[in-house]
Amino acid sequence: MSTLSWNCRGLGNPQTVREVVNLVSKKKPEFVFLLDTKVDRSHVERLRVKLGWEGCFCVDSLGLKGDLCLLWAKNNIARLISFSRNHIDLVVTLPNRHHWRLTCYYGYPENTRRRDAWNFLKSLKGASNLPWVVLGDFNDLLTQADKRGHLPHPNGLIDGFREALAVCILSTMPMLGYPFTWEGGRGTVDWVEERLDRVVTDVEWLAGNDKARLYNIQTLNSNHSALFLDIYSTHGAVQLRSFRFENAWLLDDGCREVVVGEWTHSAGQHLQYRHVSCGRGLKRWGANIFISMAPGSKP
Known part of the structure; x- marks a missing residue:
């Protein structure tokens, strides 16, 4: 099972739609989570038909505009728990595997709502006792190393995000590829790169999916790169030997x-x-x- 997550910054651009189709063709995920789509449900439905997939679910945030959408290749592989303007929560039910929880997440983009984002993330913890993985655009940084350029990230915001993940008993999954997932101001003195997009898991999920790998995929039509989570590590991941201290x-x-x-x-x-x-x-x-x-x- 694999999931593609991308803050595409609008699906109204035909080039963005083509990029989604190309990513799906190359990576063959079972789920695609798109953030900040800025289109109504009919656009997402046309994308579903173009992909030849069986289902899609959209979250309307401002009238006719939908910020979040989730598409899936086959029916009967997931069950909806809850949703909001900031998340879509699922129970993943793959054949011959234990059920687990997938939360597709979009942290508040406004800097003034960081505490709201942390409190909302903590509120999701009690929705299920299943092994848990959360992926998406958190709009938060966990360390100063998650940022390059311009001014340092406020330590108080780093501490707040860390505390929220600690309450949820979630930790960041290592990412293969370029270390940053978003950029702004390219070509100017204010050029900055940050790791806003990530996957976090609890220990139980990680133990049950020890072959899982997370890839950072550079994109052309958004200032966010895409994340590709592959729990079977079937897309060319380097096979690592078991750990042995030297x-x-x-x-x-x-x-x-x-x-x-x-x-x-x-x-x-x-x-x-x-x-x-x-x-x-x-x-x-x-x-x-x-x-x-x-x-x-x-x-």
Whole structure:
């Protein structure tokens, strides 16, 4: 099962529609979550027909305009729990697999409503006890490393978002590809890049979907890139060996930096998840060390 999530900044542009169709053709997801569509339901229905899919669901936010829509390839693979202007909540029911919860999420875009966004996210926690994954545009940053350019992100906003995820017992899933998902002001002194789009999961979902991979896909018709979550890792993901700590790493100062960084980044999360986070960080760092030491590698 795979899901494509994209803040497309409007489906009224035929080029954006073609890009959605091309992404679906290449990645073959079962679900597509589109944010900030700025069109009515008839546009989304035409997209569904163009894709040859069986269902779609739209959330109207301002009269005839729909901000959120979810399309699915086959019926009977999900059941709606709830929806609002900021989310669509589903129970995913795949054959021969345990049910789990998928929340398609759009955080309030207004900077003055950050606290509202955190409180709303926390309010979703009690809707189900199933393993949980949330994906979409959160309009929030988790660390200063989630931003490049212009002014630093206010630490109070980072702390508020971290606290909301901690209450929900959710942690960010590692993302393959470019580290930022949104940009503004390209070509000017105010050019900024941020990781506004992400996937967060609880430990139970991650344990039951240990092959899952998240990819950042650069797009042409929006200043947001698309996220592609593949729980079977069938789209060319690099197969990683199981984690094994190497004693030689203790001789490198970078090892301590990785552990401290991962432990700080996962502050407030489950102890088990923090251990997993440290293991993943060391695995990535260790792989880079081995590559740099390989014969013929470039410095």
